[in-house]
Amino acid sequence: MAIRNSYKSSVDWFTIVIYALLVTFGWINIYAANYSPDSTVFFDMSSEHFKQLIWIALSLVIIGMIFLIDSQFFVEFAYVFYGFTIFLLVTVLLFGKEINGAKSWFEVGPVRFQPAELTKVATALALARLLSRFGFDMSKPMNIVKIGAIIFIPVLMILLQNDTGSALVYFVFILVLFREGMTGYILFFGFIASIVAVLTLIIPNIYIFALITATILITLFYNGVRKCQIKGLLWGALAAASLYFAGKLLKINLLPDYVMLAGIAALTIYLIIISFKKRLRVIPLYLLILWGAITLAFSADYFFNKVLNDYQRTRINVLLGLEEDPLGAGYNVNQSKIAIGSGGLTGKGFLEGTQTKFDFVPEQSTDFIFCTVGEEWGFAGSMFVIIGFVTLILRLIILAERQHSDFSRIYGYGVALIFFFHFAINIGMTIGLAPVIGIPLPFFSYGGSSLWGFTLLLFIFLKLDTNRNELIR
Amino acid sequence: MGGNNNRAVFIGIFVILIGAIFALKLFVLQVADPSYKLSAESNTRRKVIQFPSRGLIYDRNGKLLVSNQAVYDIMIVPQDLTAFDTLDFCESIGVTPDELRSMFVNMRKQLRQKKILPYKPSVFYKQLSAERYGRFQEKLYKFKGFFVQRRTLRKYEYPLGAHVLGYVGEANKKLLKKDTYYSQGDYVGISGIEKVYEEQLRGHKGVKYELVDVHGRIKGSYRSGRFDVPAISGNNITLSLDIDLQQYGEMLMKNKIGSIVAIEPQTGQVLAMVSAPTYDPSLLVGKVRSHNFGILSTDSLKPLFNRAVQARYPPGSTFKTLNALIGLQEGVLTPATEYSCNMGYHTRSLSVGCHHHVSPLDLTHSIMISCNAYYCHVFRNILDNPQYGSVQAGLNAWKDFMVKFGFGYKLGVDVTNEARGFIPNASYYDKIYRGSWSSLTVISLAIGQGEILTTPIQMANMASMLSNRGKYFTPHVIKQIEDGDIPERFRTVHETGIDTANFTPVLKGMELAVQGGPGCTAGIARIPGIVVCGKTGTAQNPHGKDHSIFIAFAPKDDPKIAVAVYVENGGFGATWAAPIASFMIEKYLTGEVSQRRAWLEKRILEGDLIHGNKK
């Protein structure tokens, strides 16, 4: 593979146009969300729309600077940059300012900055650097540890800042790994595991246990292990019954969960004995899955009840339909849906929205900015945004796939999937399809950090794309 | 990396899938389902009802009787509530923390039952007084989710005329269902004038649409007030009552049970309507109402009972005047007809007693002296009039005259709960006596006893009719309605079918009863300088002492006032009812009571028939 000297390919103007459209439309909606007929001063230094205009201008400076830097720089300095942002995360944890319960902001005079927005970019770069190393084998245990470290160090730091939403974004890197050849089973098991975790919150544990056990026994049956299921179940029932009656006699109040577990334990022991006797290797593997699932069910419960705080719990409960709370977490989503729904086909018109303007929708210029779009621009405006983002993400995937170097491709996927996660969770939240997790909608939500973070993320890739025919590493 | 290119496609499809799900959901939210648009309307557009003030009520001389006072309902929008200083709240509206707690418990219950909605204002605390409102308003900014709505309550300038005025209360469920004008918590006239003239008094509710933000702060009017409708105040009304006379009547009836009704004969306008015992109408206003209503409704003397139109008593001897008129009209009696009386009317089977007096008497003197025997003859002649052929037909002819005089049916006055009284007809007696009865069987009707029942207002109407020589207007308390006419039925004259000439001997008898010499029954009602016609009555009362009755009008030749007075357990008509009626007449015609009668007035004012007589 030759390194060409005529290295410049043209910039992808298509993406830049989408970027420009989204940023412009985003700003219009920030202006509308804060618009009040009382104050008509446009050049109000303290107003959000004016400040956002400054952030946009500064973004252009950032873009210019990115295009001045050599692409090789981003590869070389990926780890340094990563290390630097981790340092920032530690610093903010020690000296940062707490806003809305999350200690994730630096505040210098009137300027606020959230380093987590930079960490996303740095993590994507560092992961690309790691995976694109010549001869990197993703299945080696040592490499798995390295990948895990790169992703989970920032997740841990951000969780410590109590900013759950920003931490969740890092799960998109699993999809990046998937693209880079990670075995599909992990994705599949992850999917199954999350279903079990959600189910444990809705259905009492004993049903989950029964369901898992039944599934395992049936699977064993199809794997040639027959004849021992009935006996095993009888042993299990015997163990469960004796524990139950022992509890009654001793007047100990036993949770049905534990009685059930005793039964499953007896079943397990019986199956282990059988596997030794008949040398059936397949049995221990499935028993491992069985107990893994049970552990998961318990830990999901524990996580939900002990780790999450009240309002997070409520939000999840409302989403799962376990709790009616029209004035609490569900209230916000309800108001958000009302605002969007009231827009109709073509919207109420620019600055005519009433729901967003009169503060019925919370966080109307940041997390819930999409309400203003929906209310003032209607279904047409909403579709403009949806199509804009889907096009942007697909375009980024196409661009990533045309990269000559692995580094650029992997980074490109990181960028595309970070945008995708923000898009899916943020809009999903405003229309009631996703839990209320406070993450911004790229280019729309008010705020310098997030605008710069996303601009940086996108334009580093566009810069790398100009060298798409070269091998950068 | 061909295999991984498949994964790129997989990821791309996943992105498109999410986009499509969002598009579908947005289509449902924004285009397919209209309910979100409606919720948005109710979110921001607050409909504020503008309550009109009720029409004012004046007396016949333009004195203000009933006006309005502002009170303030504390409204709540439950979803806007935030934590607030409850002690401060309690202090400023004047409730205890426990009361506040139970108010909130109640609100939550109503929320659960969907009786109130979290985003719609509903009444949290009713009728905050004006001074408390001032204090609360200052602190309102601290209590998110609350606001104040102005309402008006009645204010009574005099503690008088409660039964005529009636009262205003909240519309009940039945009315809410029947009349869509009213909504939960609206005030409506429940009784008296307030009820009868509700439509004129209530005015028209207005609405104002305000744009509000999530904290309920007003952000301006909706579409510059294009849809606002201003409230229109109710029409003022003028009553025919003379509040001074009413006050005097209530004073005279103090510590007595009974009623006074005074009517202006030329118009049928009620000048005074007293039912004793009475109560201060202010007791039934505002927060104290239900408490006071409980006390009043369990009082054994029934102060809420409007005796003037609801109580039914026998008319007693006052009915002799009517029997005389019927006799004359039917030709079974002439002014010169004389009957003798020997302490009563005696037959083999039955005796009607009479007091000692000269005998025989002609018609005029029979009224003056109130001879029972005379009217037994007259009444039997009416019933046994050969013209009708049977006692049944005779009684029915008599009954028809009575109905024309305004008895037996409701007069149709504009005071609520009027009773119809009772005038028996032939079939009534046929049922009781299984068809075998004679004029002698029902002889007590001759002297206004027996089954006849009349209300004080019917009696006053009778006095009015007598004074008009056979004509009357349905009695009414309305005199004038702003921007409207009084009902047609009060402007139509009723004829009784008695020739004017026939009144001459009867009225002469009534004049002599008051003005005449020895033997006159109501000399006590004589007023210097005014010719008063009157007739006493005494109604037998199976439960205790007889009721004292008097009807009168004056002056005889240009009647200005007709009065009926009932004093329960007052004994003879002349004892209590006659002096009371005469004072009403004198007060109304001259504005004062003459010195010569001051001793009598004092006796009446201080007379106590309730506390002394009670066992």
Ligand SMILES: [Zn+2]
């Ligand atoms: Zn006699």
